[in-house]
Amino acid sequence: MAKVLCVLYDDPVDGYPAKYARDEIPQISSYPGGQTTPSPHAIDFTPGELLGSVSGELGLRRFLENAGHTLVVTSDKDGPDSVFERELPDADIVISQPFWPAYLTRERIAKARNLKLAITAGIGSDHYDLQAASEAGLTIAEITFSNSISVSEHVVMMILSLVRNYIPSYGWVVKGGWNIADCVERSYDLEGMAVGTVAAGRIGSAVLRRLKPFDVRLHYTDLHRLPEDVERDLGVTFHQSAADMVPSGRWKAGSSPGMQAMSGSPSPHRATTPGAACRIMG
Amino acid sequence: MAKVLCVLYDDPVDGYPAKYARDEIPQISSYPGGQTTPSPHAIDFTPGELLGSVSGELGLRRFLENAGHTLVVTSDKDGPDSVFERELPDADIVISQPFWPAYLTRERIAKARNLKLAITAGIGSDHYDLQAASEAGLTIAEITFSNSISVSEHVVMMILSLVRNYIPSYGWVVKGGWNIADCVERSYDLEGMAVGTVAAGRIGSAVLRRLKPFDVRLHYTDLHRLPEDVERDLGVTFHQSAADMVPSGRWKAGSSPGMQAMSGSPSPHRATTPGAACRIMG
Numbered sequence: 001m002a003k004v005l006c007v008l009y010d011d012p013v014d015g016y017p018a019k020y021a022r023d024e025i026p027q028i029s030s031y032p033g034g035q036t037t038p039s040p041h042a043i044d045f046t047p048g049e050l051l052g053s054v055s056g057e058l059g060l061r062r063f064l065e066n067a068g069h070t071l072v073v074t075s076d077k078d079g080p081d082s083v084f085e086r087e088l089p090d091a092d093i094v095i096s097q098p099f100w101p102a103y104l105t106r107e108r109i110a111k112a113r114n115l116k117l118a119i120t121a122g123i124g125s126d127h128y129d130l131q132a133a134s135e136a137g138l139t140i141a142e143i144t145f146s147n148s149i150s151v152s153e154h155v156v157m158m159i160l161s162l163v164r165n166y167i168p169s170y171g172w173v174v175k176g177g178w179n180i181a182d183c184v185e186r187s188y189d190l191e192g193m194a195v196g197t198v199a200a201g202r203i204g205s206a207v208l209r210r211l212k213p214f215d216v217r218l219h220y221t222d223l224h225r226l227p228e229d230v231e232r233d234l235g236v237t238f239h240q241s242a243a244d245m246v247p248s249g250r251w252k253a254g255s256s257p258g259m260q261a262m263s264g265s266p267s268p269h270r271a272t273t274p275g276a277a278c279r280i281m282g
Numbered sequence: 283m284a285k286v287l288c289v290l291y292d293d294p295v296d297g298y299p300a301k302y303a304r305d306e307i308p309q310i311s312s313y314p315g316g317q318t319t320p321s322p323h324a325i326d327f328t329p330g331e332l333l334g335s336v337s338g339e340l341g342l343r344r345f346l347e348n349a350g351h352t353l354v355v356t357s358d359k360d361g362p363d364s365v366f367e368r369e370l371p372d373a374d375i376v377i378s379q380p381f382w383p384a385y386l387t388r389e390r391i392a393k394a395r396n397l398k399l400a401i402t403a404g405i406g407s408d409h410y411d412l413q414a415a416s417e418a419g420l421t422i423a424e425i426t427f428s429n430s431i432s433v434s435e436h437v438v439m440m441i442l443s444l445v446r447n448y449i450p451s452y453g454w455v456v457k458g459g460w461n462i463a464d465c466v467e468r469s470y471d472l473e474g475m476a477v478g479t480v481a482a483g484r485i486g487s488a489v490l491r492r493l494k495p496f497d498v499r500l501h502y503t504d505l506h507r508l509p510e511d512v513e514r515d516l517g518v519t520f521h522q523s524a525a526d527m528v529p530s531g532r533w534k535a536g537s538s539p540g541m542q543a544m545s546g547s548p549s550p551h552r553a554t555t556p557g558a559a560c561r562i563m564g
Contacts, residue, residue: 020467181335215431
């Protein structure tokens with residue numbers, strides 16, 4: 001029987017939601033490309049309800065306890081006196097999240113004598129010392145594609161918001177102003193602009209696909225070139241490196257968790273040199 | 283020789299821009315559908331610079347004065363003591379803007395003995411008493427399609443921002459919080475949702491076209507049904523009225539300036555009755 005130590009972000013400040021903005025959420029049965037989404041035999045939570053915070057427990061408690069396992073959930077993850085560090089020595093499995101990560105440093109891995117598996121409930125492994133984990137024989141897992149479409153929607157939202165000056169304009173509304181000139185002097189249409197993505201994997205290619213009908217000029221760079229028919233269908237121009245891509249346009253989206261793996265790829269900061277027309281998104 | 287009376291919004295509070303966020307803006311030579319954009323013989327302003335506020339004068343002063351006309355520009359448009367009302371009696375042409383409209387009421391039209399033409403520098407005619415204008419023989423003109431693509435981009439931005447809870451999440455950032463649960467408890471993916479547009483003219487159909495790759499279920503209603511091949515291409519479902527459309531989904535975008543012309547169409551407010559899943563955008 002395993003001890004599962006789960007680190008989750010805190011509940012909402014006003015408490016765990018009693019009701020939600022939507023009555024239901026769409027059923028997504030397959031990813032773009034045809035791969036099916038997870039199909040568990042049963043679930044004991046309502047899809048769309050908040051599971052990611054402490055009280056939600058990722059919907060795991062009954063499932064684990066019915067199978068005889070132990071579940072410890074905490075949001076207290078930093079420092080030697082944290083619940084996480086106190087519970088770690090006899091934990092078999094650790095679960096945490098990309099934006100509320102329980103850091104598994106070399107020191108913590110050394111203390112965690114029973115640890116076999118560390119799961120990211122989402123995508124990302126920046127919070128693991130991968131070398132130390134490998135030496136300790138730990139399995140590190142993340143849930144590939146679990147939020148790639150979410151991120152691609154977020155990227156398109158951010159591109160539109162930045163180009164169109166949404167947030168500063170919203171700021172004028174909050175101040176009670178009707179300052180049209182202050183809103184529009186930095187507001188542009190996306191139409192006709194050049195947009196590039198560093199990496200065109202699941203997220204990057206979903207961004208490209210969503211941006212196509214905006215009548216922009218699409219660019220990308222990646223270690224692995226997209227199939228020719230996909231490039232043609234998207235009307236996207238390939239570049240050998242991010243540095244090659246920048247002079248040809250104003251690139252906007254960088255969506256490669258492994259960006260450092262791209263040999264010859266400049267840091268995003270270097271790419272800002274072309275000036276006023278270029279904007280970088282992480 | 284004509285007197286042109288132009289009502290424009292005020293300059294930015296920090297003064298007319300000395301520099302801009304972008305070095306240049308894209309050249310758009312044709313609208314979707316093939317119609318060409320305006321192709322003047324010459325322009326005497328830099329594309330992308332702010333022309334809509336008082337100091338920008340819509341780029342018209344030299345053009346008009348070189349031809350012997352008079353141009354009066356003001357932002358002071360409301361009330362009997364406004365510059366607009368003072369300059370109106372001998373004006374031949376009035377130009378104003380949808381979001382800074384110089385109202386042409388029956389009373390003002392009666393005072394404007396020389397007036398022949400009222401132009402909206404943009405789209406919209408809510409600020410004219412059209413019946414009184416018609417009786418006075420006035421020509422009312424707007425610039426069809428001049429910002430339809432801008433609006434369609436704005437609508438997609440707003441849909442994504444509302445569904446994904448962008449502005450409230452931004453609010454947490456501003457407050458210095460890292461309140462993940464507070465951000466995500468109202469945040470959803472657009473993927474798989476039903477999105478409907480009331481009217482599918484230039485704006486509505488541009489919205490539908492941009493939303494298609496988000497893998498949503500598209501719906502629309504309009505007095506004029508789209509061609510069958512366009513419906514098939516967009517995968518969009520037609521409804522006889524907005525009321526018919528609502529029960530089938532959660533519609534989000536209403537983009538018909540002439541919505542009141544749609545017989546049998548409910549007011550947007552009536553359409554909110556289906557509850558938590560439905561959101562209306564103006």
